[in-house]
Amino acid sequence: MDLDINTIVTEQAKAAKKASKKLALLSSAEKNKALYAMAHALETKTPIILKANMLDMEDGRQKGLSAAMLDRLLLTTERIAQMADGLRQIASLDDPIGNGIMSHRRPNGLDIRCIRVPLGLIGIIYEARPNVTADAIGLCLKSGNAVILRGGSEAIKSNTILASILAEAAHSAGIPEGAVQFVKITDHSAVDVMMRLNKYIDVIIPRGGAGLIKRVVENSIVPVIETGVGICHIYVDDKANMDMATKIIINAKTTRPAVCNAVETVLIHQGIANEFLPLLCEKLKSYKVEIRGCEKCCQICPDLKLATDEDWATEYGDLILSVKIVTDMDEAIDHINNFGSGHSEAIITDCYTNALKFQKNVDAAAVYVNASTRFTDGNEFGFGAEIGISTQKLHARGPMGLEALTTMKYLIYGEGQVR
Template sequence: MNVYDYVVKKARKANAAARVMSGKDTAEKNKALLSMAREIRKNKYDILKANELDLENAKKLGKSSAFIDRLSLNEKRIDSMAEGLEKVASLPDPIGEGVKMWKRPNDLRIEKVRVPLGTIGIIYEARPNVTVDASALCLKSGNSVVLRGGKEAICSNLAIYNIIYKAAVNSGLPEGAVEFIDITEREAVEVLMKLNGYIDVLIPRGGRGLISSVVKNSTVPVIETGSGNCHIYVDADADLDMAEKIVVNAKTQRPAVCNAMETLLVHKDAAGEFLPRLGSTLHKLNVEIRGCSRTQKLIPDVKLATERDYSKEFLDLILAVKVVDSMDEAIDHIYKYGTGHSEAIITNNYASSQKFLREIDAAVVYVNASTRFTDGGEFGFGSEIGISTQKLHARGPMGLNELTTTKYMVYGNGQIRE
């Protein structure tokens, strides 16, 4: 079977399953999710063995440390996958939820309710956990899903998929509710992007190149999950102890993820005291700093930042720093270089915090907190399908509600329009 026929077969099967999934009740869906969680835990060592093969291949190919981190699994991360399934099972089912109801003068009763999107295609790179997270959210929200992971994680993804697929079907969900494209040719993605009529929406998760390619080339509607060039602005009125704690967390706690801080902006009135102490802390944590000329005067051994540094998602222990003269300059910088993901201000000035919240155009805007909290689990969604940086349909961490649409149910007693 050629690539086109193979992908179409998978999509057709998932599309047929979507009709069945839309009628599954909450108990049936939860039963499947809990079974998937048990099987993930029971087979964790098989998953780890498969992951070792992917890691060996990635290292042979000279992949970056950030890439290796995203690809790597351990017992804790596998347990987190199972916990994510259990959390999603514990969440309220959005399907059938009444969003609004009203009655017209002619006695027609109109109700707006949540329904599944249908068949969702997920294209992702070296994150094996997405295989579980995406499946959990799609199934709980009454959808079917077609997964296409990156070739670098093929062994891990297949091991995980085979486990959760068997658990889902044995629990009563239809075959096709979760489909995985297990061929690595790029043509498979190209076919998936054109399957209008089978796939209702595509969600790409990965680097800027993958996302841009899908947005540009897909004829299937796309929910864009953007890259994260995230900023923290330390205001003149910031608590500098708090600022240091937040900046260190946002940069170093897990630098290879999209909600890690990439650029630090510091008001000139705070820079003289803040940057020398922060620089010392970050150097001890092996963070490479690339800063403006004013930053260089305050922190030793700092490379001069380039235009490219301020626009780059490093996904590594590298930080761009700039001293600014005002909050307006900080906001202008974020508008120029930001990707609309997550932005934060550290300040004790209420008026400044409110100005930042109003004027920054991003999916998530923080006051006195780390950007690392932009995450479905941290927001109480159980897990996430991705962080949407677009404005239509969904924005920010995408949980169950974001995988639904609505329809109107209209109840009458013989009314006709005159």
């Protein structure tokens, strides 16, 4: 490995770790002041950001990025305004730092309290989504954490200018210098360095495709919160309202097909398949969705592409949908628990009993009844922006807001007790 890469990344982590000690002591008012300054900076420097993003978009087209990936990469005046609003929303949220988790007095007279404290230095490794830069910095600072970010090469120009603008605005508003670090090195060895810096980085959160997340989870000696891979399902029950089911599936597949809460597989109860599948296919084709069906689906709609075993385990991130006919809800639940990524699953049904059974038996962070999986989002859940959507069970699960970026500290008060 290039010694300079190791040195550069390590020094950035050291600086951020040092700044985290001071940052953890700032008041809510001081952190909110910085968030508002950061939001204002994004708005006033929008032309500079758009110019950098335009260069990334040109590079992306030359590299042959899909339309869905280019959409994730694209910044507009409206999207930058939404990023700024997101920072203001974070400022409006209650600060979790110092909040009491529990308190009790032991028989020996010891008073024991538990409070929320920052994690310290959070590492974010992510791909072609510039909005992650603003969301991550905002959430980390509000929760009292320093942050070191390493974005993908696809958005390197956009992310570099965004991180620079946000870091400068934060520091000018009182955030300790060095608390926001952005690794400009696109070589993959920079990620390797971050994954070994457990002396400085307290947790790493990868955001991106399955390959990136797998690499970080399997190789990092820094604790990892696994996020993002979304093999999401919608099960259409035989008691479903077909118009509602069609509307929800179209929303979950076509609004932002590259995001992790988009649906990838639809399961249809055999009792309604003959009627519902042709209706669904007709609607989806008008949105240019490629449909890959099981053998039973292809018998009903012969023009469908036959799905392979690989399709059931694939996060397409594109306008592609796999469809399977199941004998009953039990088969649907088994399929979801076998192929799902623990992200978001949904049932469309008018039967309350079936809805409860589905929610009880499906193992996922978010389980919906008669609603789109696209709602799995920190802002939609009322958390403000999100740092990611955890698909694991420790230390956080589902959309991760401010509380997910904290840990606990026990404060014990005594009067001379000894053991």
